[in-house]
Amino acid sequence: GTRAMSSLKLPDLSWDYGELEPVISSEIMTLHYTKHHQAYVTNGNIALEKLEEAKNKNDNAAILALQPALKFNVGGHINHSIFWKNLASPTKGGGELGDGELRKKIESQWGNVDALQTQLSAATVGVQGSGWGWLGYDKATDRLVVTTTPNQDPLQPSTGLIPLLGIDVWEHAYYLQYKNVRPDYVKEIWKVINWADVENNLKNAK
Ligand code: MN3
Numbered sequence: 001g002t003r004a005m006s007s008l009k010l011p012d013l014s015w016d017y018g019e020l021e022p023v024i025s026s027e028i029m030t031l032h033y034t035k036h037h038q039a040y041v042t043n044g045n046i047a048l049e050k051l052e053e054a055k056n057k058n059d060n061a062a063i064l065a066l067q068p069a070l071k072f073n074v075g076g077h078i079n080h081s082i083f084w085k086n087l088a089s090p091t092k093g094g095g096e097l098g099d100g101e102l103r104k105k106i107e108s109q110w111g112n113v114d115a116l117q118t119q120l121s122a123a124t125v126g127v128q129g130s131g132w133g134w135l136g137y138d139k140a141t142d143r144l145v146v147t148t149t150p151n152q153d154p155l156q157p158s159t160g161l162i163p164l165l166g167i168d169v170w171e172h173a174y175y176l177q178y179k180n181v182r183p184d185y186v187k188e189i190w191k192v193i194n195w196a197d198v199e200n201n202l203k204n205a206k
Helices: 026-056 060-065 067-085 101-111 113-123 155-159 182-192 195-205
Strands: 130-138 142-148 161-167
Touching: 026 060, 026 067, 060 113, 067 155, 067 161, 101 113, 101 142, 101 195, 113 130, 113 142, 113 161, 113 182, 130 155, 130 195, 142 155, 155 161, 161 195
Parallel strands: none
Antiparallel strands: 130 142, 130 161
């Protein structure tokens, strides 16, 4: 069939693969982007094409049968597209949270930024199997929320929360460097969090 208009593609990156070292190795970032994210894009596009064909045939059973593949692969594409922007080299502002609306909100809800990081780290380390830790924004209550999602479940379609910051704790995100010690990876990742992007996501969410 014809390629779906909504065809997925890998986003541009704002850093080179080695720029997040020593927190995340160049080898991990290269594989993560060119192999793992690429696989979600490729398989997501296959699922979207099959969806178009099923819709053209009014085949409701086929449409429903595609939902798991769509959720996993399009979800993986959405999640990684957020994650890459959430990261920055410490030489380019990574790890630095400015004195803006986001800091004010964090301090009003958690007291200080360390307390938020502790809670988000604990939730993220505690994800059973593969998944994501999140700082989300609840538009209805105007509050920040710490939560997690399993597999590649994307935050907003799954919970209604708007994703501000995602932390990938699939083993492919850290195993080559941190082996089985997920807590060390999560502890280190704060040094390369692009808080300016997180703040921008909050601004766009409101
Ligand atoms: Mn990943």
